Amino acid sequence: MAWRIPLADIDFNEEELHAVEEVIKSKWLTMGAITQQFEKNFSEFTGIKHAVAVTNCTAGLHLALAALGVGPGDEVIVPSLTFVATSNAVRYTGAEPVFADINSENDLTISPEAIQSQITPRTKAIIVMHYGGYACNLERVLEIARDYHLYVVEDAAHALGSSLNGVHLGGWGDVGCFSFFSNKNMTTAEGGMVVTNNDHLAEKVRLLRSHGMTSLTWDRHQGHAWSYDVVELGYNYRIDEIRSALGAVQLKKLPSNNRKRHSFTEHYRQLMGQKVPEVIVPFLDHRGESAHHIFPIILPENSDRVRVMEKLKQSGIQTSIHYPPIHLFRYYQQSDLNYHLPLTENVARRELTLPLFPGMQVQDVTLVVDALREALV
Ligand SMILES: Cc1ncc(COP(=O)(O)O)c(C=O)c1O
Numbered sequence: 001m002a003w004r005i006p007l008a009d010i011d012f013n014e015e016e017l018h019a020v021e022e023v024i025k026s027k028w029l030t031m032g033a034i035t036q037q038f039e040k041n042f043s044e045f046t047g048i049k050h051a052v053a054v055t056n057c058t059a060g061l062h063l064a065l066a067a068l069g070v071g072p073g074d075e076v077i078v079p080s081l082t083f084v085a086t087s088n089a090v091r092y093t094g095a096e097p098v099f100a101d102i103n104s105e106n107d108l109t110i111s112p113e114a115i116q117s118q119i120t121p122r123t124k125a126i127i128v129m130h131y132g133g134y135a136c137n138l139e140r141v142l143e144i145a146r147d148y149h150l151y152v153v154e155d156a157a158h159a160l161g162s163s164l165n166g167v168h169l170g171g172w173g174d175v176g177c178f179s180f181f182s183n184k185n186m187t188t189a190e191g192g193m194v195v196t197n198n199d200h201l202a203e204k205v206r207l208l209r210s211h212g213m214t215s216l217t218w219d220r221h222q223g224h225a226w227s228y229d230v231v232e233l234g235y236n237y238r239i240d241e242i243r244s245a246l247g248a249v250q251l252k253k254l255p256s257n258n259r260k261r262h263s264f265t266e267h268y269r270q271l272m273g274q275k276v277p278e279v280i281v282p283f284l285d286h287r288g289e290s291a292h293h294i295f296p297i298i299l300p301e302n303s304d305r306v307r308v309m310e311k312l313k314q315s316g317i318q319t320s321i322h323y324p325p326i327h328l329f330r331y332y333q334q335s336d337l338n339y340h341l342p343l344t345e346n347v348a349r350r351e352l353t354l355p356l357f358p359g360m361q362v363q364d365v366t367l368v369v370d371a372l373r374e375a376l377v
Contacts, residue, residue: 004316005364008183009357011250011257019245031210031238032218038244039193041251048171048195050202053244054209057157057179057192059237061089064175064194065125067204068151070095074124079110080325081344082129086155087326095124099327101341105298106282108347109136116144125151130159130169131322133185133291134283138164138172145173153177156195160185161258164288170195175205180243185258185291186250188243208234257358261292264356264365268295271369276376295356296322298347303376305352311375317368320353 023034035053042051054060070076072094078087080099087097100114108131115126126145128136145152152173156162159169160178170176175198178184180191194205210216212234215225239247272281280298283290299305309319325348326332327339354368 003318005318005355005360005368007318007320007353007355009359010182010187011253011358015249016246019249020242023241023245029241030217032241034241034248035239035244038248038251041248042193043195045251046168046171046195048168048176049197050195050199052194052202052205052209053239053247054192054194054237055239056181056190057177058085058089059235060177060192060194061085061127061153061155062092063205063208063235063237064153064177065089065093065095066208067201068125068153068174070124073122075120075122076125076127077115077118077123078127079129080327080339080341081108081131081323081348082155082326083157083323084326084329086127086129087332090127098123098337099339099341101343102347103137104343105280105347106284108132108282108296109134112137112140112144115141119148123148123150125153127153127155128173129155129157130162132283132296133158133162133293134286135162135164135169135288142172157184158293159291161254161291162289171197174198175201180247185261185293186247186254188239188246188250191239191243191247207232209237210234211236258291260358261356262290264360264362265292265295267362267365268354268369271366272297275369275373278376279372292356294322295354297352297354299350299352301350305350308352308372308375312371315371317371318355321351322353324348
């Protein structure tokens with residue numbers, strides 16, 4: 001469908017084309033010097049010591065948990081109001097995801113009190129997700145983690161360019177994971193990055209990313225190694241040079257694109273307050289810098305979301321829902337645990353995500369808010 005205003009759009013031009021062309025001409029396509037440079041740039045940009053590029057964020061979350069030694073018999077506390085990859089990654093390790101509720105309809109991130117109430121002797125780690133690029137209450141989560149000797153993994157898929165107290169998100173916990181899927185603030189088509197300030201963990205993630213092998217094909221091509229040993233049961237979660245080349249270009253564009261997202265978000269907030277004051281705009285009092293990945297709103301209790309989405313669609317405006325809660329998916333309902341997460345369930349019924357991307361125009365924001373006002377009548 002050709003949308004008048006799509007939900008998201010990528011910012012690609014000649015630079016990305018040129019970068020990809022150069023890789024193809026070089027004839028070295030799998031992980032090598034360009035990936036190393038991309039990782040270095042990413043580490044400098046975020047200020048986090050190690051950056052390990054991977055095939056996608058889901059693989060990154062799996063690697064993070066595997067490197068932390070999470071496995072069968074362990075529990076990992078996760079939000080339910082997130083993309084299903086957050087909890088699937090826990091299941092890949094044989095551990096059990098345990099869902100915790102969010103803070104409120106104004107702060108859609110995981111609640112520290114809810115985390116604390118779910119801790120058992122089997123709890124090994126907490127995964128937080130910085131919804132929309134807005135930091136969760138990291139100070140409190142880290143305090144709980146310290147008190148109960150738990151690891152913290154940050155699902156920072158929404159948070160590239162987000163920081164709190166000057167520290168980039170993803171760099172607060174033990175490990176952070178970013179996504180470069182095509183609707184994210186920067187894209188490599190599929191792709192992701194695992195970050196950590198811990199040397200040992202970084203080494204382990206690198207090893208597990210490539211079959212647990214002690215050398216890469218690239219090292220052997222460079223003449224730095226001629227054979228290898230396999231010291232862990234690893235995976236093939238490698239990125240490639242084409243995607244890393246795209247990533248390097250996209251990372252350069254990210255600060256200016258995030259500024260545009262910020263300015264459209266401000267415009268939305270102003271207009272929503274004037275034209276549809278009955279709608280809740282979450283994160284108005286958020287702390288730190290947000291990457292403004294998406295623009296979520298919470299519709300009034302009595303509104304019919306499907307009808308609103310349909311009306312917006314008739315005006316050519318694409319919307320989405322972030323997220324259908326994970327604990328209500330059929331697959332996750334097969335678990336013995338019976339969850340009732342009232343805030344998550346309430347917000348998930350009422351949440352609507354409006355278009356937000358760097359290439360939109362100020363008048364698009366006005367058009368969306370006007371169409372929303374009509375749709376709510
Ligand atoms: C919060 C969250 N976590 C994880 C992922 C998984 O990312 P990827 O598609 O790169 O595996 C996504 C992607 O949409 C996401 O939004």
